[in-house]
Amino acid sequence: MIKNITNVRGISCWGAHTGIKSLRRDLAIIFSEKPGSVGAVFTQNKVIAEPLKISKKNVQDGTAQAIIINSGNANCCTGEQGYKGAEAMVKATAKELNIKCEDVIVASTGIIGEPFPTNDILKGIKDIAPKVSKKSSAGSFAANAILTTDTYAKEGFLEFKLDDYAINMGGIAKGSGMIHPNMATMLCFILTDASIEPKLLQKAVKESVDKTFNMITVDGDTSTNDMVVVLANGMAENETIVSEKSEWYVEFRTRLEEVMSHLAQLIVLDGEGASKFIQYDVINASDELEASKLARKVSSSSLVKTAIFGRDPNWGRILVAAGNAGVPFDYEKVDLYLGNDKQKVLLMEQGKPQQYNKNLMKKILRESQIFITLDMCQGDKEARAWGSDLTTDYVLFNSVYTT
């Protein structure tokens, strides 16, 4: 049996079909026996969905105890009707679980601009709140209920130790379309029983998101509904982590990034119409932020993405995309590789194209996972990004979305 968020002490959940979507599950609830520290990041889009307005307020005190999420309707561009709907979701959840409204996080995902089906959802909350469970299947139901065009549920779980304390950490996520840095149309909810001070948790969340969810791209558009929420309920009873200099913090932060990295990659693997998963490494850069900008820019290039779809080792497009990142660098120092440690081809050395083994290159480009490494040869900083290719399927899928 798999372990998932239900293996985190005190966490129970459920996911069910309430009628917002025609067939699939569309409402999920996650409940923590005890209120815990919460850290969260929200979309940078200037158009913000209604539930985010409430969730942003409710995380400000650093405490949360439950998360309620619907899929099928994004509750965005719905005005007052939508805002009241989100508010009602929070109230109903707090009432059913007998907790405070301010400790409820609310999220929505789905179509923008449709009237919000408040009544159906309120009925659903009444229905599912009593069913929250610690069964593994309940975790899977919740993971499935937050999906939209995703083709599979995204779950992650790991255990680690803070000295003698065994810590559990699990998460669920959704992605698929509109996936891009600064956030993506994506939701991610991570639960842990570690005890950590809210401000420090927020710091860990921000840093980990910058290295994971903000480094993935499917199509360059950032949605109105994105959020990553981490709830740490302290039920592992470790002494609360209060200093960023403590070893425990470093361990916690590392493991959080590990879970996020896993979920972020699952999102890219399920990108709309994607045929390949591409990992971009920028190494030996003179600055970490610059390395990150370079990796993101190359991973966002339509020309690079179509080349990978076409199994074309078009190093020129990779270099040109890097040149567009707004980062100063001397391209006549740069090396470029395709492939990973198992099989690798040097495409460009010190800015000059190289002769290479064409059969090996063909073999590398036939794989479903492609690795691109840009060695700046200018320092010791690095960054990693993940993206998908740009396919005819992507275009077809997105050209007929609403009709």
Added chain:
Amino acid sequence: MIKNITNVRGISCWGAHTGIKSLRRDLAIIFSEKPGSVGAVFTQNKVIAEPLKISKKNVQDGTAQAIIINSGNANCCTGEQGYKGAEAMVKATAKELNIKCEDVIVASTGIIGEPFPTNDILKGIKDIAPKVSKKSSAGSFAANAILTTDTYAKEGFLEFKLDDYAINMGGIAKGSGMIHPNMATMLCFILTDASIEPKLLQKAVKESVDKTFNMITVDGDTSTNDMVVVLANGMAENETIVSEKSEWYVEFRTRLEEVMSHLAQLIVLDGEGASKFIQYDVINASDELEASKLARKVSSSSLVKTAIFGRDPNWGRILVAAGNAGVPFDYEKVDLYLGNDKQKVLLMEQGKPQQYNKNLMKKILRESQIFITLDMCQGDKEARAWGSDLTTDYVLFNSVYTT
């Protein structure tokens, strides 16, 4: 008979096939009887092709007399061999035309990273320099010789008056792939017989490029070779324009933008794999730069572009893309229209989706030219951008480019 750059006083040119490309013309030369003022802008990409290094130096004194351009090889990532090749092109052109090296502008476009075929090109220069002609067909030969994946030559010409002085202004351009603001993989050469002081010409060029070539996008990638050069040889004998406050400057600047706008739109119309030409207007914004950012961001969105390809009036994607422009605005004030004055549909009013005539919408989306207007209702500033849709043909075209 059409009028083109050869109708500018003192301008003669030629374009021929010298063997860089297999069949089509690949070398163009433009010569001005007298040296003139020059204004130019170059790519912002950090990876810069060899000829640009020389041309940037040669425009610094504000004077130029000839332009030599090859297509088929971009002379980029070619190191010293390429730099020497570009230098040799300048020397040969100056020698054949009996002018100064510093008055020659050199440009290249085509494949990146192939060794530069210097000898073929030098032979070509010797061959075509004596052929420069004022025949209309010579202008057409030059316009064709600078193309790469373009499917047609881009020419523009207009006449206007500065009081009693008749001014001619003509230009040629190329585009097709990697078209995006700050510049595009594009070349544009404009010739005029107006007399204008070099610094003022540079100002006019910069301002006009910002409103035209920097407002078009095909696929978001900016190339290593882009440049816009304007040469004003003063042979209309008007008193030299020396003040930006003079009526003549305003007229000159307006006409320059008109020629650039025409050529920029021709480039978008010929975008790789494009099935539709889309004009984006952002109106009633509180700031011009912000309006421009909004228009550019929406025009670059893969999701907006695929929706238009699929004839899908997906207003949500347009609003989301605007929200990603990094510009603060209140989306609950925004109106959104599809169509132009002849036939228009209101999709969204004050941030709320509207009921509309579905048959009229279908008719509008069947057109090959699509007009999108985002009314910010927050001021009186505006900006216009042009782009293409994202099609399955684009993906197929770019997935098999080098193989």
